Amino acid sequence: MLEYKFDTQLLIEGHDLSEDAINEYITNNIEGDCLLAVGDDELIKIHFHTNTPWKVLEYCASLGDIHDVVIENMDRQANGLQG
Structure with missing residues (x-):
């Protein structure tokens, strides 16, 4: 079993x-x-493994x-199921 279950990815557009x-x-x-936050001052791509993806979404939306x-369940993927 993975320590962090959800692969959370999104784009933030702002200023x-x-x-x-x-x-x-x-x-x-x-x-x-496995955090990646890359981009520039107007567009950032986020990639993060966590058990609380809603916290990432809430922060980024602010x-x-x-x-x-995209939020994928990596436990399911490891078992050959759709994430």
Whole structure:
């Protein structure tokens, strides 16, 4: 069994976005691993493994418009099922 069940991916579109600030907030406030926060000041791609994907969505939505949201259950995928 995986420590963190959900692969959470999304895009944030906004103004004055900061990869470093987003990375720091998620690292310090949401339990998980494999965090990637990459982009520029108007568009950031997030990839994060966590058991609480709704916390990631809530935080990211506070920064701008979120879209292309994908949350996959990696336990199911490991068992050959659709995530």
